[in-house]
Amino acid sequence: MARHISYIQERPLAMLHLAGWAIYVAADYMDHALFENYNAIPTLASGIAAYLLTGGLALLYDRMVRLGAIFQHVVFFTFLYAGAVVWHKVHRIFHYIVFHETETVPAELERLVHLPFREWIATGFTPVLLFLSWAGFFFVCRQYLARRDEQARLRRQELATKKAQLQTLRHQLNPHFLFNILNSIDVSVQSDDKTTAHKMTQHLSRFLRSSLEQGEADKIPLAQELGMLREFVAIEELRFQDKLRVSFYVETETEKALVPAMLFQPLMENAVKFAWTERAEGFVTFRATGGDGTIVVMVENSKATGGGRKGTGTGLKNIRERLEILYGEDASVTVDDTYARFAVTVTLPKELAL
Known part of the structure; x- marks a missing residue:
C-alpha cells in the first residue's frame, strides 16, 4: 500500500491522466447503458486508445521542452489534432461495428485505408473538443504541479x-x-x-x-x-x-x-x-x-x-x-x-x- 501511495505522490500527473480517462470510460458506458447497450468493449477500446494517444502527447511535450515554446506548442497541437483523428477512427470502428453490426472489422479497416487523404483527416467536432479539453486539463495540472514543486523546493531551501x-x-x-x-x-x-x-x-x-x-x-x-x-x-x-x-x-x-x-x-x-x-x-x-x-x-x-x-x-x-x-x-x-x-x-x- 505504501508503495502505491509513493508512486501516486511521485507521479501525480500520470495518476490524474489515468483517472481522467477512467471517468470518461465510466461516463460513456453509462450513456450507452441508457439505451440498453451493455457491451463495454467499444467504450474500453476508445478509452484505452485515448489514454495511450494523449499519454504519448504528454511525453512528446515534455521531450520538446528545450526546443523553444513556440515550436513546442505548434508541434504539440499538430499532433493533438492527428491524435483526435486517429481516435475518431478507432471510436467509429468499434462503436459502429459492435452496436450497429454493419461491417466486420477487417472490412471497415480496408475501407478506411482506401479513403482519400482529405476525408481521412476529417473528423467531427466532438473528438477535437474532447482532445482540446484534455489539453486544457493537462496544462492546468502541469502548471499547478510545477508551481507546487517550486514552492516545496523554496520551502526546503528556506529551511536549509x-x-x-x-x-x-x-x-x-x-x-x-x-x-x-x-x-x-x-x-x-x-x-x-x-x-x-x-x-x-x-x-x-x-x-x-x-x-x-x-x-x-x-x-x-x-x-x-x-x-x-x-x-x-x-x-x-x-x-x-x-x-x-x-x-x-x-x-x-x-x-x-x-x-x-x-x-x-x-x-x-x-x-x-x-x-x-x-x-x-x-x-x-x-x-x-x-x-x-x-x-x-x-x-x-x-x-x-x-x-x-x-x-x-x-x-x-x-x-x-x-x-x-x-x-x-x-x-x-x-x-x-x-x-x-x-x-x-x-x-x-x-x-x-x-
Whole structure:
C-alpha cells in the first residue's frame, strides 16, 4: 500500500491522466447503458486508445521542452489534432461495428485505408473538443504541479538556510564561553589552586558532554538546558566564591517544554558578568513559569556598578535572531533595565517533548 501511495505522490500527473480517462470510460458506458447497450468493449477500446494517444502527447511535450515554446506548442497541437483523428477512427470502428453490426472489422479497416487523404483527416467536432479539453486539463495540472514543486523546493531551501543560520548563531556562542572558562581554569592553576581547577574541569567536562549529547537539535527539553546551565553556574560560583549568588526557580510543568538549545546560556553568562563585584554580593535569578500556551523565562541580575557599565548587546541580538528564525512573531524578548537591576524576559510558545 505504501508503495502505491509513493508512486501516486511521485507521479501525480500520470495518476490524474489515468483517472481522467477512467471517468470518461465510466461516463460513456453509462450513456450507452441508457439505451440498453451493455457491451463495454467499444467504450474500453476508445478509452484505452485515448489514454495511450494523449499519454504519448504528454511525453512528446515534455521531450520538446528545450526546443523553444513556440515550436513546442505548434508541434504539440499538430499532433493533438492527428491524435483526435486517429481516435475518431478507432471510436467509429468499434462503436459502429459492435452496436450497429454493419461491417466486420477487417472490412471497415480496408475501407478506411482506401479513403482519400482529405476525408481521412476529417473528423467531427466532438473528438477535437474532447482532445482540446484534455489539453486544457493537462496544462492546468502541469502548471499547478510545477508551481507546487517550486514552492516545496523554496520551502526546503528556506529551511536549509534557517538551519544553517541557527548553526552559525549557536557556534558563535561556544568559542566565547569556552575562552572564559579555560581562562578561569588557567588562573586557578597559576594560583596553585588545584582543587578549584579540578572541579572546574569536571563541570566543564559534564557541560561539554551534555552539549554533544544534544547533537544538532534545534530544540531540547528545558530540563536538559537547565542541566547545562547548572554546570555553567557551578563553574562561575567557583570563580567568584562568595561574591555571587545564583538562584533557580522553575515550575515543574515547564521542564518538559522544548526550548532552543543553548538559548539561555549567554543570558546567564552576561548576568554573571554584570552582577559580580568585589565590594558586595551580586545575585542572578533564573525563573521559568508556564502560561496559557506559553513558557516564560526571566533571567535577572543585580548591577554591580549601579548602571555605569554597558554591554554590547551582541548576546541579545543573537537570541532575537534565533527566535525570529524558529518562531517568527510567536516569541518575544523584553528587557527591563533599571538603575540597580537588569532583567531579560523570553516568552516562547509551549511545545512539549514527547
